[in-house]
Amino acid sequence: MSFISASGVKYSYEDSDKNVLDGIALKVNKGEFVALLGHNGCGKSTMAKTLNALIMPKEGVIYVNGMDTSDEEVTYEIRREVGLVLQNPDNQLVASIIEEDVAFGPENLGVEPEEIRKRVDNALKTVDMYEYRTFAPHKLSGGQKQRVAIAGILAMQPDCIVFDEPTAMLDPNGREEVLRTIKTLKEKGITIVLITHYMDEAVLADRVIIMENGSILTQGEPEEVFSQVNLLKKHSLDVPQATELAYKLIGAGLRFSKMPLNTEECIEMLEGALS
């Protein structure tokens, strides 16, 4: 059975009639890396909040590891298993010292002090922030703060982490750091749902889901999804630059075996096509 399985999920905010989520069906397997793409306001952030029981769907059900998110008795168990990393790193840190902030989650869970210490050290090492453990948050860069926020979630030992546009407020270096961390987590077997509007981040995923107006427009492997250039363009969504170039070249009569997703692949294929 899938780790997360949602079906017929509908949700609308109180002050509007429009369904932000309009009958979403979604399955995420254990250990999978899924990227959720879409415009601003397409409901992707709302979707993220439904996954760890911050909001309940008005219709439909979401199961996380077999637990119904609308069952209040398991709310905290679900939140422990599905961590949520938000956009603004500043607003996620609670304590004035890095290690104490990372300890916040396990402290809430009532974990034993020695065990918390171990978890905090491990989490900080995983995100490569161990040397900064006694620093104050405001002394760190955006990327570092975001990594600390990730460590704070990791210390609760979740099975899945949902990232809600984690790089939107970061500079290119910070983005690079956070993406590297996400890859490390993926290698550790943690299920990842990455919500983003950067195409070059989405191509890292095993599966890309594109949302539009509260429902799923298309999904599949990155290659498969991004080769539907026409469909994406029609909904004024971007495709990775490399893919777009290849698409235009194909239009001009060049032949490619498959769609390139990043610069390296594109160069390789161009060399192949030109020789």
Place this chain on the structure above:
Amino acid sequence: MIRDITLGQYVPGNGIVHKADPRVKIILLIAFITLIFCAFNFVSLAVIAAAVMIIILLSDVSLKLYFKSLKVIIVIILITSILNIFYGTGTPIWQFGILKITMSGIYRAVFVSVRIVLLILISSCLTFTTSPTDLTDALERLMKPLKVFHIKVHEIAMMMTIALRFVPTLLEETDKIMSAQKARGADMESGGLIKKVKAMTPVLIPLFVSAFRRAYDLAMAMECRCYQGGDGRTRMKSLHIKKSDVFCIIFAVVILTGVVLCDIFIAPII
């Protein structure tokens, strides 16, 4: 300018004062503050001053920082001591109209300034050597008995932690908004006090809006991390009274009795 205020700033370190139990430190601070106001002659004042100096030298924080924290209040010290010089009683040494300086006035001035300096030094020492989290943690534990009166001790401590955490963030944001408003032609430097205060409105409104937004985000982040209030919560750093803390307490008791004895056996000067 706001950044120059050193009071309330934590300096990481590894000295004996850093390692002392924050609860002990808070109680000793309260004891010392009371003591500073209980010194009525030069000997007892000197004993306290010596004790404070010893603590500061042991604290593994550069003396520069202590001077910096004194710099902020130098005006207050000057004003109060000048006022006190003229408030003395007894035979005047120097007189000009109704202004007269007496020996007791000078003593008073010295006492007041030394007291203020010691107060600032000893409380700076607490904040320099104790992380804000330790501080609120200790306060939470010390105030625990108040739960009997249905005071939400944990919630108060949590609010303090968050407030302390967001002070630098909001300062940074104020700077940014001020620059943004200046870039739009806002004039914040010229004019009198009232005009200047009025000029702050376009800074304060965005600051408040953003603070509320941050609060909303933070509440969500805390929920994501399974925050359910104080019940069933554990702490990574549990507090234990160690041997060194016992020494601290003994040291404080010695100073305390010293000062009380001095007060009893030496005639008060003020």
